[in-house]
Structures are given as C-alpha cells and as structure tokens.
Amino acid sequence: MELASILAPSAVKVISTVSSKKRLFQDLGDIAFDCYGINSEDAFSALSERENLGPTGVGRGVALPHARLAGVTEVTGCFVRVEKPFDFDAVDRQPVDLIFALFAPEDSGVDHLKALALVSRSMRDASICAKLRANTDTAALHALLTDNLSNKAA
Template structure:
C-alpha cells in the first residue's frame, strides 16, 4: 500500500485559519466530496463520531482523524496544512497544523489499519513534517507526502 493510491492531489489543501475542530471536519468533508465524490455531510459526521471516542491529535502538531463510511469502496485520504495551528486536544497538548484524514469502507478491517499505520509512519517522520510546514503549494505537499514513503521503501 502506497500513499499515492490513498490520496489524490485534489485532496491536499492549505488553509489559513480554522476556528474549531468542527470547522476543520466540515472542511475535510468538503474536500473529500470534491476530490472523491463522497457525501461530505456523511464524512463530517463520521469524523465527529470518531473524535467523540477520543482525540486523534497524535502529537508534534499532527492529527490523524479517521472514520469509516458506508458505501465507500476503498480507503481514501485528505491532507490539510493549517497556517495558524489549531487546538486539537492532542496527547502532547500542542496545537495542530498538519492533518491527514483517512476514510475507509465500513467493513474494511485490515486495509483501514494498514493505511492508518502507513500514514502514521509518514507523519512521525520529522523531516517529512518539516518539508510539509515549509511549503504552501498543494501539489508540492502531495509530492512530499507520496514520495516520502516510496523513497524509504526503495
């Protein structure tokens, strides 16, 4: 599994300011609706439901919200770089500026976990995060995300 099969360039955005986690999840719903044709409201609700189980801020300014959506056929992702970091109730209490959201089919099981592990490994790489924070062009951000794992795997 490669990140290039999970996230399309159209699902990578830079936003200047997000006022709340709820607003971020609405933006992510809009992104996956536009990039993949998903129901944006269903994506938003699924993220909200998952987040109510516990925050998905994993530390070092990174959040990995994820949810299962009925009717989805494959695991897909969306990435947002926030210019003004957002309080996310992260484990280290640091605000979040890099958000990689995953959406998986309702009964995906192993594929969902593999995708989450891949994204987690990528976003734990401090050099990848530094490059993501240093760039504002969505195409460049997509390239950083999709090439970082591929070069390590080679």
C-alpha cells in the same frame, strides 16, 4: 500499499486558519466530496463520532482523523496544512497544523489499518513534517507526501 493511490492531488489543501475541530471536519467533508464523491455530511458525522471515542491529535502538531463509512469503496485520504496552528485537544496539548484524514469502507479492516499505520509512521518523521510545514504549494505537498510516505511502506 502506495500512498499515491490513496491521496489524490486535489485532496491536498492549504488553509490559512481553522477556528475549531468542527470547522476542520466540515472542510475535510467538503474535500472528500469534491475529490472522491463521499457525502460531506456523512464524512463530517463519521469524523466527529470517531473523535468522540478518543483524540486523533497524535502530537507534535499532527492529527490523523479517520472514519469508516457506508458507501465508500476504497481507502482514501485528504491532507490539510493549516498556516495558523489551532487547538485540537491533541495528546501532547500542542496546537495542530498538519492533518491527514482517512476515509475507509465500513467493513474494511486490514486496508484501513495498513493505511493508518503507514501515515502514522511517516507523520512521526520530524524531517517530513518540517518539509510539509515549509511548503504552501499543494503540488509540492502532494509530492512530498506520496514520495516520502510511499517509500516508507516498502
């Protein structure tokens, strides 16, 4: 699986501040609509419902919200770097500033899990996270994500 096929360059954003998890999910829904045509309200609802099952803040400033949606035909992703970390109720109670969201078809099993595992493994890499935090250019962030994360899939 190649991350470049999941993450469109336009789905990488830098946001100065996020006031809440709810606001972040609204922003992710808007990005999903703009980049992939996913209904933004459905994306927001699905992310919120998934988050209610358990936190997707995996620690060290990283969150991996994800959801399955009717009408989505392939796994897609959105990446947001927040300049001012915010409380996400992460497992380590640390504020979050790197968010990689995944949207998958409602009936996807293996592809969704493979994408989530790929992103999760790579976002645990401290050197990748440091490079992501050191950049504000979305093209550079996309290149870092797709080069580093795709290479780890092999």
